[in-house]
Amino acid sequence: MSEPSAEAIRDQLRSIAAPGGKSDIVSEGMVSDIFIAKGKVFFSLTVPADLADRLEPLRKAAEETVQKMPGVQKATVALTAERKNGQGTAPPSPAGPARPTPGPAAQRGPAGRQTIAVPGIGSIVAVASGKGGVGKSTTAVNLALALQQHGLSVGVLDADVYGPSIPRLLGLSGKPEMAGDKMMKPMESYGIKAISMGLMVGEDTPMVWRGPMVTQALTQMLRGVAWGELDMLIVDMPPGTGDVQLSLAQQVPMAGAVIVSTPQDLALLDARKGLNMFRKVEVPVLGIIENMSLFVCPDCGASHSIFGHGGAKAEAEKLGVPFLGEVPLQMAIRETSDAGKPVLVGDPDGAESTIYRQIAQRLVEEVEGVGAQGNEGPAIVFE
Ligand SMILES: Nc1ncnc2c1ncn2[C@@H]1O[C@H](COP(=O)(O)OP(=O)(O)OP(=O)(O)O)[C@@H](O)[C@H]1O
Structure with missing residues (x-):
């Protein structure tokens, strides 16, 4: 059986609610690039650093959801904590050439x-x-x-x-x-x-x-x-x-x-x-x-x-x-x-x-x- 596409995996992940319950983890931009190799799927979920400890069930749910998809041998999901540098709270866009x-090369x-x-x-x-x-x-x-x-x-x-x-x-x-x-x-x-x-x-x-x-x-x-x-x-x-x-x-x-x-x-x-x-x-x-x-x-x-x-x-x-x-x-x-x-x-x-x-x-x-x-x-x- 052929492995699912990253897009199909992303669609499947929309069934998982984001923390707060208002939206799902894909719409909230929490899902990283999805890497697929010979039926093995890897991606990370970006979560707020202060919630990282409590979000293990979310990581597991994402792993299990993908694992159940036909053609997936194994899914590995990592939590990536956002780190804020400096005092600000809102995520601003970097300016200038940055x-x-x-x-x-970024595709x-x-x-x-x-x-x-x-x-x-x-x-x-x-x-x-x-x-x-x-x-x-x-x-x-x-x-x-x-x-x-x-x-x-x-x-x-x-x-x-x-x-x-x-x-x-x-x-x-x-x-x-x-x-x-x-x-x-x-x-x-x-x-x-x-x-x-x-x-x-x-x-x-x-x-x-x-x-x-x-x-x-x-x-x-x-x-x-x-x-x-x-x-x-x-x-x-x-x-x-x-x-x-x-x-x-x-x-x-x-x-x-x-x-x-x-x-x-x-x-x-x-x-x-x-x-x-x-x-x-x-x-x-x-x-x-x-x-x-x-x-x-x-x-x-x-x-x-x-x-x-x-x-x-x-x-x-x-x-x-x-x-x-x-x-x-x-x-x-x-x-x-x-x-x-x-x-x-x-x-x-x-x-x-x-x-x-x-x-x-x-x-x-x-x-x-x-x-x-x-x-x-x-x-x-x-x-
Ligand atoms: N061998 C050492 N002896 C004394 N002070 C050190 C030594 N190595 C690093 N430091 C000091 O420890 C502090 C942290 O070092 P550094 O910024 O290199 O860490 P880092 O691991 O890169 O941190 P971050 O991941 O937060 O960027 C600095 O003030 C640095 O001068």
Whole structure:
């Protein structure tokens, strides 16, 4: 029996009432792009963050509804929580060039389609975390600088459309210029090319991005930017698992993903979710980095393992994923990052910079190890 179309699935989902009961989940725009591969169906439901815990029955109902359709072998539905950035409550439209415009590269495609490389870019590496605030963006920026010090030309794409922090970390402001041909010029700081939703709409602009908008914004940042020749593009992902992760895996061939985690068990649990997400979409996990692992006393220099250091390493071993290294909790890292002058720039010979360079070295080795398959493009496979 042939599998149903995305449209047929969408119609079926109209039978499920949205929270509040006035309308259904499709009319309310809660259903993401629907991916179908060999009878397996995957999509997410965008729900308000404060209701996420209570909406498990809704997720289940959506899964069961689709699962009952002829030709569907298995349905997997994920809840994606909306995150509001800033103080506003209404979801405004992003302004100026940030507004994602529908373009040929943004059209929906069936699962498992060939991904198309971004011309000039060697490897695309995602830096991800299961939850927010673990230091993912700080790690992404310092890794980019460490890779550059290894002699690579590097770009950073801030895909954390919900809370873009790359402009602040790299001390960037203003708006990207146009390069002609409707392409945007990437901004540049410390020799790193960078683009971020934050540069285009301003960090304080409150945004609620819905699934389809996220996909288009990502396409625009990947293909609407004159990146030039890059050895590596580091993509700073939004925390958690959601549309951006799926969309990136579908749009471009990726060398792999790096998962940043703090040592706390909870973060590790979240990290595992992030890891499984990438595995599901057949993106190789290049390794785990433990951030804020040890607290180094600024006065005496002694290390204290206040967060149960070592958890990520043990977890990496258990999961059969490379452990790329650990970054201590260091005031220098926080202060320099938050001041827009990352530690790799401010103190390139310091202990922290050496740690980032060692991690970058391991990352390059991992990328080279999987490089042979890096250009084939991941097919979406659901278990
Ligand atoms: N190793 C470290 N030592 C000290 N402070 C750190 C370290 N890593 C990150 N930080 C600080 O922790 C805070 C959160 O970091 P960051 O913004 O990179 O996290 P994130 O995971 O990207 O968060 P979000 O997902 O919310 O964007 C920042 O103030 C940053 O300077």
